[in-house]
Amino acid sequence: MKAKNCLIFGGSGQIGRNLIRKLTKNNFRVTVVTRNIHQKSYIIKTQANVGYIDIVEANIFDEKKIRSLFKKADICINLIGILFEQKKGNTFKNIHTVFPSLLAKLSKEYNLNHFIHLSALGINDAKDSNYAKSKLQGEVEVLKNFPLATILRPSVVYSVDDNFTTSFMTLLNRLPLFPIYYNGNTKFTPIHCSDLTDTIHHVISKNIYSKIIECVGPEIISFKEILQRLLNLISKKRILLPLPLPLAEISTKLLQIMPKPIITLDQLRLLKYDNVISGKYKTNSDIGSPSLRYFDDEVKKYCYMWRDGGQFSTEKYTSN
Secondary structure, eight states: OOOOEEEEESTTSHHHHHHHHHHHHTTOEEEEEESOHHHHHHHHGGGSOTTSEEEEEOOTTOHHHHHHHHTTOSEEEEOOOOSSOOSTTOOHHIIIIIHHHHHHHHHHHTTOSEEEEEOOTTTTTOTTOHHHHHHHHHHHHHHHHOTTOEEEEEOOEESTTOSSHHHHHHHHHHOSEEEEEGGGOOEEOOEEHHHHHHHHHHHHHTTOOSEEEEEOOSOOEEHHHHHHHHHHHTTOOOEEEEEOHHHHHHHHHHHTTSSSOSOOHHHHHHTTSOBSOOSSSEETTTTTOOOOOOHHHHHTTTGGGGSTTGGGOOOOOOOO
16 A cells, blocks of 8 residues: 655654654655754654655745645644744744644645644633634634644643653752642643544544544643642652732743743633633544543653652652
């Protein structure tokens, strides 16, 4: 059987790398677009055997160059997203709305078999968040321009390569106390990266079209409980300090000045809303791709990097 060609945008991140490995092992040829081939190619090219992967350097808004890639593609997958805005055009509107709209138009024009777009869970209710509004508008544009598209809305995605559990464990390892917002009551359904990429592969292999799918893990965990579990896994005791909202807003205004802010005001607004299934759309379990990996079991595999003594620590964590 002839290998299908997958065109992937955002292939150097944790989801992209995992997905490349999964697709190429299943006889898909992959073309990965990156904005900086010198920084990213050494990571990307190790994810698959020679002959299964091509790496192309391009500005994602260079329509002429992007267009040429669609001529030999069967499937387009967009994994690009940002958590905070930066200069040089990296705004929520450009990345989450304008760019997906362009990809959907080209997918339609070149008659691709499928376009899969990664959005985010919980964006319907967060009407005061610019991040959520840009994601929602991006979904509208995608379905308008390519009605057969499948949109995936994952909860927080975690793995050894994430910026979620690893960042929190680093901070919890260094700080004697840790601020929590809204008393840490916000609920999440974290999904492991491998479970999410299993779902993407399932959507492709089973030809699932024209759907919004909410992708969640097997557990509902509050923000405070996530921190407590991470502390338990790295054998640390820290004070989790609830911050009143006015104080949280003041501290966040200062933190978001950093080049890579720990939290922004927009993210603080998002934390008001639970990151769980809405009941309005099918889930990854409903389409036959349930999440199998549990938070503690997976984080345990790499948390030793933040424990005193590392991999050979004699300290034992206590399971919840």
